[in-house]
Amino acid sequence: MSIETTPSSTPDPEWERIVGGYLNAPGEAPVEKQTTSVDLMGDTPLTPAWTKTRTGWKSRAEVGRVNTVRGFRKWLRRQATEHGHASQIGRGIRRTVLWVQGTEGAQVLAARYEVQQTQRDYKAAKWAHDRRLMPGKEKEKRRREMEGAFADSASAMSKYRSAQRDARMRRAVRGVAALTPIAGVEGASLQLLGTPGGLAATAATLATFALIGRRTTAGELYTDRDAKIGDGDRMTDDMVNRVYRDARVIAADDTLRLSTPCTLTADGKAWQVVFQLPSGTPAKKALGAREGIANGFGVSVQQVHQTRGDREDTIHLRVSLKLPFSTKPTRGPLLDAERVNLWQPIRMGVNLRGEEVITSWVERSGLFGGEPGSGKSAAANDLLLAAALDPTVRMYLADGKAGADITPFEPIATMYDTDGDPDKLLDILQYMWDVEIKERRALAKEHGSRKLTEAMAAVDPRVCLAVLLVDEWSSYGAAADQKTRQEMERLLRLIVQQGRALGIISLAATQKPDSDSVPTGIRDILSIRWAMRCLTPQASDTILGQGYASAGHNAQDILKSQRGVGIYMDGEGAEPELVRGDYYDDDEVAAILGRAYSLRQEAGTLPLGPLDRLRAAGEDGEILATLFGLYPEGVEMLPTARVTEGLAAAGHPVTADRLAVLVPRTDEEKRRQEVSGSKVSVYPLTAVRRAVLDRYDIGL
Numbered sequence: 001m002s003i004e005t006t007p008s009s010t011p012d013p014e015w016e017r018i019v020g021g022y023l024n025a026p027g028e029a030p031v032e033k034q035t036t037s038v039d040l041m042g043d044t045p046l047t048p049a050w051t052k053t054r055t056g057w058k059s060r061a062e063v064g065r066v067n068t069v070r071g072f073r074k075w076l077r078r079q080a081t082e083h084g085h086a087s088q089i090g091r092g093i094r095r096t097v098l099w100v101q102g103t104e105g106a107q108v109l110a111a112r113y114e115v116q117q118t119q120r121d122y123k124a125a126k127w128a129h130d131r132r133l134m135p136g137k138e139k140e141k142r143r144r145e146m147e148g149a150f151a152d153s154a155s156a157m158s159k160y161r162s163a164q165r166d167a168r169m170r171r172a173v174r175g176v177a178a179l180t181p182i183a184g185v186e187g188a189s190l191q192l193l194g195t196p197g198g199l200a201a202t203a204a205t206l207a208t209f210a211l212i213g214r215r216t217t218a219g220e221l222y223t224d225r226d227a228k229i230g231d232g233d234r235m236t237d238d239m240v241n242r243v244y245r246d247a248r249v250i251a252a253d254d255t256l257r258l259s260t261p262c263t264l265t266a267d268g269k270a271w272q273v274v275f276q277l278p279s280g281t282p283a284k285k286a287l288g289a290r291e292g293i294a295n296g297f298g299v300s301v302q303q304v305h306q307t308r309g310d311r312e313d314t315i316h317l318r319v320s321l322k323l324p325f326s327t328k329p330t331r332g333p334l335l336d337a338e339r340v341n342l343w344q345p346i347r348m349g350v351n352l353r354g355e356e357v358i359t360s361w362v363e364r365s366g367l368f369g370g371e372p373g374s375g376k377s378a379a380a381n382d383l384l385l386a387a388a389l390d391p392t393v394r395m396y397l398a399d400g401k402a403g404a405d406i407t408p409f410e411p412i413a414t415m416y417d418t419d420g421d422p423d424k425l426l427d428i429l430q431y432m433w434d435v436e437i438k439e440r441r442a443l444a445k446e447h448g449s450r451k452l453t454e455a456m457a458a459v460d461p462r463v464c465l466a467v468l469l470v471d472e473w474s475s476y477g478a479a480a481d482q483k484t485r486q487e488m489e490r491l492l493r494l495i496v497q498q499g500r501a502l503g504i505i506s507l508a509a510t511q512k513p514d515s516d517s518v519p520t521g522i523r524d525i526l527s528i529r530w531a532m533r534c535l536t537p538q539a540s541d542t543i544l545g546q547g548y549a550s551a552g553h554n555a556q557d558i559l560k561s562q563r564g565v566g567i568y569m570d571g572e573g574a575e576p577e578l579v580r581g582d583y584y585d586d587d588e589v590a591a592i593l594g595r596a597y598s599l600r601q602e603a604g605t606l607p608l609g610p611l612d613r614l615r616a617a618g619e620d621g622e623i624l625a626t627l628f629g630l631y632p633e634g635v636e637m638l639p640t641a642r643v644t645e646g647l648a649a650a651g652h653p654v655t656a657d658r659l660a661v662l663v664p665r666t667d668e669e670k671r672r673q674e675v676s677g678s679k680v681s682v683y684p685l686t687a688v689r690r691a692v693l694d695r696y697d698i699g700l
């Protein structure tokens with residue numbers, strides 16, 4: 001996308017007004033507008049004015065909707081885990097019950113065990129005492145033991161009872177402590193607000209239980225540690241840091257400094273954030289780690305887009321929620337354009353953000369490449385159809401593949417080759433170099449300039465743009481002998497280099513981008529590059545320039561299904577971006593070219609046909625053109641008398657001798673032929689065609 005900047009020489013109306021105010025009314029100094037809120041620290045978030053417009057609110061609503069849907073899906077997924085809210089509430093209730101029960105139960109149990117033990121001891125002592133036949137001393141001793149055991153048992157029983165009482169009392173206190181707030185809130189809410197209040201109180205109680213049970217039995221809390229955008233999670237600071245750490249862009253103890261919060265884009269189609277890399281980490285490292293980053297976010301590589309900011313440490317990250325450019329292309333704007341002014345920037349397609357990509361082709365040239373079927377011809381059509389709708393633009397088209405892509409342009413093309421014939425391309429290049437460039441140079445000189453501009457075109461109809469398309473140069477190279485190839489290369493280089501300032505826009509397209517497809521010397525001067533899907537990173541680099549693939553701009557990453565999508569670079573230095581070209585199907589191309597033909601007919605800029613060129617070649621040419629017109633459709637020969645009569649009737653009285661000189665015949669052709677029962681001298685149509693070709697190099 002081209003960004004228009006105001007040249008320093010352009011007057012700034014606001015500045016002019018202020019300065020004018022000073023000069024014209026010195027007493028009245030211009031009053032600076034007071035802004036209501038002054039943000040001296042610059043820490044108020046920047047809110048673009050458009051957010052408060054209708055579109056702004058609409059887009060916010062859309063973002064809100066997307067967030068809600070994704071949040072609900074995520075919540076549903078969470079319910080199936082032990083972090084689900086039902087599990088949390090269950091855990092909370094269990095924990096509360098356990099708390100109310102308390103730990104006194106263990107003391108009661110211990111006291112009970114003690115009672116049982118002492119009772120067993122007492123029984124044993126009693127049994128020993130009750131035995132008969134025992135000396136009195138021994139009996140006395142056992143009686144004392146029995147009485148001691150009884151006292152122990154009574155004491156243990158008393159302790160047990162006391163422990164039971166204590167436990168019951170404490171449980172009651174805790175039970176009251178737990179239930180009173182619940183009952184109180186519930187009762188008060190029901191009393192004050194009725195059923196809705198009761199429901200709200202119940203929700204609050206459940207939320208409290210969920211809070212109590214939020215930790216699992218293993219003590220884990222719910223975290224987004226493994227959250228992924230691909231799983232419907234939101235992009236968070238933690239997530240971005242984790243992903244860049246896992247992708248080894250930053251070290252485990254480094255953090256990214258976020259310059260903006262993680263937000264959904266206005267159309268709700270992607271998450272975006274701008275951040276700064278830690279000191280010493282080059283942006284290239286982040287740009288080259290797309291696969292690891294995509295993995296971390298749980299999305300495909302095609303969904304991750306990083307661009308370098310103005311500074312080396314700044315990255316703009318965008319993660320699309322869906323595969324971009326997977327929907328049907330929208331209607332191309334040229335279908336509704338009356339006509340186009342190619343001196344002005346034209347639309348080539350849309351970028352990831354859905355913004356129009358506008359390019360000025362004046363003084364520019366381009367190279368489009370990509371594997372067969374990737375959409376090069378459709379992309380070239382974005383320029384060619386716009387050029388066609390500007391009736392002043394001359395078109396020179398050559399297709400080395402001898403395909404049908406440029407056939408519909410034939411009626412409006414000044415010269416074309418749809419046969420992949422190197423001699424025809426050589427003719428086109430030779431004509432452009434000998435005639436077009438020469439005329440243009442003379443015109444520029446007449447206007448006292450080194451280049452042709454729109455301002456000159458506005459006052460001089462002879463000043464116009466021209467487009468030269470060479471599709472599949474390598475096929476021409478392969479078909480030509482060495483001498484022709486060298487000559488083609490020399491002329492193409494001269495036309496691209498010198499034609500640029502003289503209004504000639506050159507465009508090369510290639511299926512197999514390598515040094516054969518477009519000679520390196522020429523490739524380097526083609527400034528607009530569009531790399532459609534390529535089979536290797538090297539092929540992508542051949543179009544965009546060395547090192548782009550490793551910096552994350554690799555056309556191999558484009559999917560086969562993403563037809564018409566390519567990495568677009570609007571001039572050297574411009575940041576490459578993914579763009580889908582506007583697409584016109586065959587019927588739409590025919591409709592646009594039909595309109596282009598009418599426009600050119602009206603403007604009188606249709607190229608001369610072969611008969612027109614023949615007529616323009618002088619008196620003999622005019623006679624031959626008239627002669628050619630005498631042959632009705634399907635008739636291959638005419639008697640000499642009919643020919644001379646026809647010519648005389650058309651204002652060209654020609655004797656038989658002169659005719660014989662104008663249209664030389666072979667001995668075979670001079671032989672008399674039987675026409676309507678008598679033998680007469682004839683002129684075959686093939687002889688006329690041969691004469692025109694030999695003399696004027698025009699094929700009829």
Ligand SMILES: Nc1ncnc2c1ncn2[C@@H]1O[C@H](COP(=O)(O)OP(=O)(O)OP(=O)(O)O)[C@@H](O)[C@H]1O
Pocket residue numbers: 329370371372373374375376377378379403511563564565580581582583
């Ligand atoms: N911008 C686009 N949007 C949608 N579909 C497109 C787009 N561009 C191309 N296509 C689809 O891709 C197909 C192939 O496109 P195109 O003929 O332009 O490819 P190509 O690269 O020129 O192929 P080749 O090198 O064989 O000529 C088209 O028929 C069309 O269906």
